[in-house]
Amino acid sequence: MIEARGLTKVYGSKKAVDDLSFTVSPGIVTGFLGPNGAGKSTTMRMxxxxxRPTSGQALVNGQPYTAAKVPLREVGALLDAKDVHGGRTARAHLTVLALSNGLPKRRVDEVLELTGLTGVAKKRIRGFSLGMSQRLGIAAAMLGDPDVLMFDEPVNGLDPEGILWIRNxxxxxxxxxxxxxxxxHLMSEMALTADHLIVIGRGKLLADMGTKDFIAQNSATTVRVRSPQADQLARALAERGTQTRQVDGYLELSGVATDQVGDLAASRGITIHELFQQRSSLEEAFMELTRDSVEYHAEVPTAASGSVPGGAA
Structure with a gap:
């Protein structure tokens, strides 16, 4: 278990983390989300x-991580996959970590096999792709077979097979x-992987709840319907006070249930080809919640505004 209790970190005049409290429980995958500059990496480092926190404390299994006698048996962490000695081989890197933590050398072969790196164990790390470096970082995190795992952007640089592997x-x-x-930052992947979410913005806690609850509370639910008599259905809905709009070949409406639309269509003899409820994605819910916490905003170029910056003249 990980506990943050009033964690605060100040750099000069900037408060990177602001009185942050949360608990990461065992038995579930907890996603840690926030815009760039929100304080995620600083929190993980604390x-x-x-x-060192300016105030507050962080506990791992009830004590500060610095008090752990064998750190790699307590927590396995991947924060920066490229922060390793490039001149060492993968096996040498893992062997040094194992010996310095009093771990048996057999664990090196076990984690190399676990992460699919056995075939490149003798290759120098400087020649690794980002995806291979990510796998090596995960291998190092698993050396001590710890009960607590912390990963910062673990799918960065992985191919689809690698992403599926790390998810599972x-x-x-x-x-x-x-x-x-x-x-x-990969919201589509977090939606498939995380059971619970902790979301921060400008160093403050914005949400601490289950993934499904987070999406439900920070997004709108609409109904979409496809019909060869769309105009007739739209008029029937308008008579009931329900406004519609055309989206990707569907009529989209809100404030009404699918069964109500189906019953109305049936009563008017209107054919329905598709009728379903549409819920916003995790990405849309995240963007809605953190809209005021984004440090830098940029306009999306459009065809009307001219060429994309950096494009051909």
Whole structure:
């Protein structure tokens, strides 16, 4: 279990993390979300004792991580996949970590196999792709077979097969009763992986709830219907006070249930080809909640506004 209690970190005049409190429980995958500059990396570094809080504290299994006698047996962490000695081989890198933490050398072969790196164990790390470096970082995190895992952007640089592997891997770790805390900007992947979300913006806690509840509370639900008699259906709905709009070949409406639309269509003899409820994605819900917490905003170029910056003249 990970606990943050009033965590605050100030750099000069900037408050990077502001009185942040939350608990990361075992048995589920907890996603850690926030815009760039929200304080996610700083928070993770404070949990691991790499940064000292200005105030508050972070606990891992009831004590500061710095008090752990064998750190890799307590927490496995991947914060920066490229922050390794490039001149070492993958096996040498893992062997140094194992020996310095009193871990048996057999764990090196076990985690190399676990992450699919056995075939490149003797290759120097400087020649690794980003995806291979991510796998090596995960191998290092698993060396001590810890109960708590922390991953910062673990799917960065992975191909589709690798993304599927890490998704299933994290979920299997949680299913085994471990604490899994993962930060990512890839919302589509978090929607498939995380059971619970902790969302921060400008260093403050914005949400701490289940993924499904988060989407439900921060997005609108609409109904979409496709009919060869769309105009007739739209007029019938308008008579009931329900406004519609055309979206991708569908009539989209809100404030009404699918069964109400179906009953109305049936009563008017209107044919329905498709009728379903449409809920916003995690990305849309996240964007809605963090709209006021984004540090930098940029306009999306359009055809009417001229060429895309950096494009051909």
């Amino acid at each position: 949990i691991l004792g790499l940064d 891997f994290m979920r299997s770790l949680a299913a085994g009763g471990r604490t899994v805390f993962v930060s990512s």
